[in-house]
Amino acid sequence: MTPAGDPARIPVVVGVGEINDRPAQDAAGLDPVDLMGTALGRADADAGGGWLARCERILVVPQISFRTLDVRDGLARVTGRARAGIEQAPVASGDTPVRLLQAAAEAIAAGQAQIVAIVGGEALRTAARRQAASGSSGAPLFSGAAAEASPLRHRYGLVTPSDIYPLYENALRAELGQTLAEAQAETGAIWSLMSQVAASSEGAWLRTPRTAREIIDPTTDNRPIAFPYTKLMVANASVNQGAAAIVTSLAAARGAGIAEDRLIYIGAGAAAHEPDEPLARAGWTTSPSMQVSIERTMALNRLAVSDLDMVELYSCFPCVPKMARRVLGWAADKPVTVHGGLTFGGGPIGNYMGHAIAAMVRRLRTGGRHGLLFANGGYCSHNHSIVLSRLPPAPNAFGQKSRCQQKADSLRGPVPLLTDGIEGHLPVETYTAVYRRDGDPDYGVVLSRAPTGERVIARVAPDDTRSIAYLTDGASQPVGATGVNRRIRDKLIWTAA
Numbered sequence: 306m307t308p309a310g311d312p313a314r315i316p317v318v319v320g321v322g323e324i325n326d327r328p329a330q331d332a333a334g335l336d337p338v339d340l341m342g343t344a345l346g347r348a349d350a351d352a353g354g355g356w357l358a359r360c361e362r363i364l365v366v367p368q369i370s371f372r373t374l375d376v377r378d379g380l381a382r383v384t385g386r387a388r389a390g391i392e393q394a395p396v397a398s399g400d401t402p403v404r405l406l407q408a409a410a411e412a413i414a415a416g417q418a419q420i421v422a423i424v425g426g427e428a429l430r431t432a433a434r435r436q437a438a439s440g441s442s443g444a445p446l447f448s449g450a451a452a453e454a455s456p457l458r459h460r461y462g463l464v465t466p467s468d469i470y471p472l473y474e475n476a477l478r479a480e481l482g483q484t485l486a487e488a489q490a491e492t493g494a495i496w497s498l499m500s501q502v503a504a505s506s507e508g509a510w511l512r513t514p515r516t517a518r519e520i521i522d523p524t525t526d527n528r529p530i531a532f533p534y535t536k537l538m539v540a541n542a543s544v545n546q547g548a549a550a551i552v553t554s555l556a557a558a559r560g561a562g563i564a565e566d567r568l569i570y571i572g573a574g575a576a577a578h579e580p581d582e583p584l585a586r587a588g589w590t591t592s593p594s595m596q597v598s599i600e601r602t603m604a605l606n607r608l609a610v611s612d613l614d615m616v617e618l619y620s621c622f623p624c625v626p627k628m629a630r631r632v633l634g635w636a637a638d639k640p641v642t643v644h645g646g647l648t649f650g651g652g653p654i655g656n657y658m659g660h661a662i663a664a665m666v667r668r669l670r671t672g673g674r675h676g677l678l679f680a681n682g683g684y685c686s687h688n689h690s691i692v693l694s695r696l697p698p699a700p701n702a703f704g705q706k707s708r709c710q711q712k713a714d715s716l717r718g719p720v721p722l723l724t725d726g727i728e729g730h731l732p733v734e735t736y737t738a739v740y741r742r743d744g745d746p747d748y749g750v751v752l753s754r755a756p757t758g759e760r761v762i763a764r765v766a767p768d769d770t771r772s773i774a775y776l777t778d779g780a781s782q783p784v785g786a787t788g789v790n791r792r793i794r795d796k797l798i799w800t801a802a
Contacts, residue, residue, distance in 0.1 A: 312556035315697055316410035318569040319551050319558050320356060321663035322347025323508035324426075325651070326545035331434035337368040338379030340426030340547030345384060348422065348549040353563060356551050361418045362390050364405040366425030366656045367397040370432040380424075397655030398682030399619055400689040401425070402548075403574065406662060406678075407691055409552040410571040419557055425656030426547030433543065457725065458584065460796060461750055461762050462739060467539055469583045469684045470622035471531045471737035472752065476589035476784055477624055479735075485533065485779030492538060492623040493517025495641055496648065499620065503645025507667065508660045510544045510651030523744065532738040532749075532777050540621045540652030548659035550666070555697075569666045572675075572698040573605035574691030577713035580720070583684035584752075584760070587718035589735045591628060594688040597713040599632045599679055602690035606675075607699050610634040614673030617661040619681040620646040629679050643668045643676065655682070665693050721760040725797040728790050731761055733783050736776055738765065746773050751788060751799040763790045763799035775801040 324343045328334045335343070349357040363386060365376060381388040394401050402425060409421035454464045463469055478488040497517045503509035520537045523529045527537050558568055577594035579586065603609070610633055618626040618633075618641040626641045635641065644650040644664035647657050658680045665676045679690045692698075731753035738749040749765025749772065765772050776783050787802045 312559065313554050314414050314416060315555040316413035316552055316571045317555050317558050318571060318662075318666050318693070319553055319563055319567070320348040320350070320352025321550045321666045322349070322351055322548070323660055323663050324547045325508065325510055326428065326431070328431075331430055332438045334428055334431030334434075334545045336371050336431070337374060337426040337428050337547070338376055338383060340428060340545065341365070341376070341380060341424045341549065342383035344426060344547035344549035345422060345424050348551045352551050353561060356420055356553070357384060357386075357422065360386060360390070360420045360422050360551070362392060362409075362412065362421045364409060364421060364423045365391060365393040366401045366405065366423070366659060367393055367395070368425070368427050368656075369397055369654055370427050370429045398687050399621065399655060399657060400576070400680040400682040400687040401655045402658040402662060403678055403680040403689045403691050404576065406550065406552070406571065407574040407689070413552060413554050420551065420553045422549060422551050423659065424547070424549040425653070425659045427542075427653035427656055428545045429653070430543045430545045455582070457723065457762065461725070461764050462748055463584065463750055463762075466621065466684060467531045467534065468737065468739060468750070470624055471534060472735045473589050473624040473628070473685060474533060474622070475737060476735035477627060479782055479784035480590040489521045489533060490517065491627065491637060493521040494637060495623065495626060496520045496538060496646070498638075498640045499642050499646035500649045502640050502642050503649035506643070506645045506650060506664055508546070508548065508663060509645035509649055510541065510546065511645070511649040528742065528744050529740040531740065534622060537648055538623055540647035540657075541649070542652045542654060544651040544653050546651050546653045546656070546660065548656060548663050550659070550662050567670055569669050570694045570697050572692030572694050573602060574689060575601035575605060575709045576687070576689040577709040578688065579683075579686045579717075581683060581686055583686070584723050584762075585720045587720050592685050592688065593716035594713045595629060595679075595681070595685070596632050596716065597709050598688040598690045599629065599677075601709050601712070602677070602692060603633075605699065606692045606694075608675060608692065613675050613677050615643050615665070615668055616641060616677045616679070617643050617658070617665060618679050619658070620648070621652065621681065625681050625685065633677070662693070669693060669695055721754070721758050723760045723762060725762050727755045727759060727761045728792055728797065730787050730789055730802060731755055733786055733788055734760065736783060738773055738777055749773055749776055749799070751776075753788060753790065753799070761790060761797070763797040765799050769800060772799065772801040
């Protein structure tokens with residue numbers, strides 16, 4: 306816990322750095338170690354220099370774009386730090402940078418370190434171009450999601466995040482009593498504001514503001530991905546980006562002569578998680594772990610929503626910031642990002658929030674008092690929030706996040722058994738339709754609930770145009786309505802009643 310008023314135990318961010326690598330020829334781009342090294346160098350320069358040479362620990366967000374790369378060896382080479390002091394997190398998850406930021410702050414608060422850096426970098430654009438140029442048919446860059454999916458999920462086509470998150474979106478729309486047009490209008494408004502933030506964000510990848518209509522309407526350049534999401538509503542992983550931050554104590558920062566208006570305090574954070582299996586959810590309209598993470602963080606920092614000047618609410622898919630802003634009480638007409646969101650700011654797999662940290666630090670240096678960072682990883686699975694502030698954190702703020710998981714578990718209802726073994730007329734729980742690259746439906750997936758409580762998964766055939774239209778045209782609300790499940794060979798097939 307933080308001794309109240311002891312500057313040697315109060316953690317602050319003193320430097321942040323980012324890089325967007327856009328080489329003339331994509332295949333000639335930097336690899337993740339080069340991106341991380343550059344970001345660390347820029348963070349060091351932002352802090353006045355000399356910090357990286359004295360850094361005891363470098364905490365690393367794992368990368369997936371160059372699978373054979375030894376990141377710890379590479380960073381030891383480019384930074385001159387000992388490999389033993391370079392610690393890589395086990396998983397590249399959306400919450401990892403925030404978790405590492407909290408770990409750095411807790412190390413300072415406990416007196417276990419004086420200087421800690423966090424860094425991440427992904428070169429997915431370069432990796433894809435090199436693979437294409439070589440004619441290689443090696444493992445797909447996103448093969449991890451497919452490898453982890455169960456045989457049942459493979460059979461019915463719920464394999465990747467873009468297949469799963471629409472289940473939340475469509476159920477949430479029904480829960481809120483929104484029409485399809487109203488729900489899409491909310492997405493368009495939030496995403497348009499994100500594009501406007503990205504236009505002036507130092508580290509954002511795409512800087513062209515977009516209107517709500519450009520985001521909502523499917524076109525050749527904005528193809529449908531999975532209903533109701535278009536390309537401009539989902540994370541953009543085709544980027545080469547790196548971000549870093551340097552954390553030290555208030556005493557060390559003042560001793561180095563850093564101006565007070567450049568010091569950003571790290572407040573308390575809180576984490577909680579859902580089961581890793583994405584279909585093991587009690588429901589699709591809320592996340593107990595998200596709720597507990599946000600509410601506990603606000604309570605630990607003794608803040609009300611009116612105290613927040615800015616937020617970063619994770620935005621891999623629209624349902625996430627929609628749910629998070631409702632938990633927080635954040636208005637839809639206020640930006641949910643300081644960096645630009647995962648569509649426009651860029652979606653470098655596990656390291657988006659590294660860029661959000663950098664953007665939040667820069668924003669707080671120019672005005673405002675408090676900013677909330679909410680991170681989400683997996684399939685709404687891993688939730689971690691933390692506060693950055695111009696003001697010192699509340700006393701005894703650190704070391705308490707372990708209490709949150711028990712609270713989240715107590716709020717979670719029973720998870721129904723998943724099966725494709727029940728036929729007949731059943732009410733729809735949620736659904737989606739997945740599209741091919743040409744914009745035509747590839748298939749649909751419907752989850753229903755049996756009278757005995759089971760969650761029933763079924764496929765919708767792409768040539769069943771009547772059922773696909775019923776699910777996607779917005780003329781009626783499929784959630785809660787009855788559909789028909791029939792066994793055809795190895796799959797349960799759903800049709801509109």
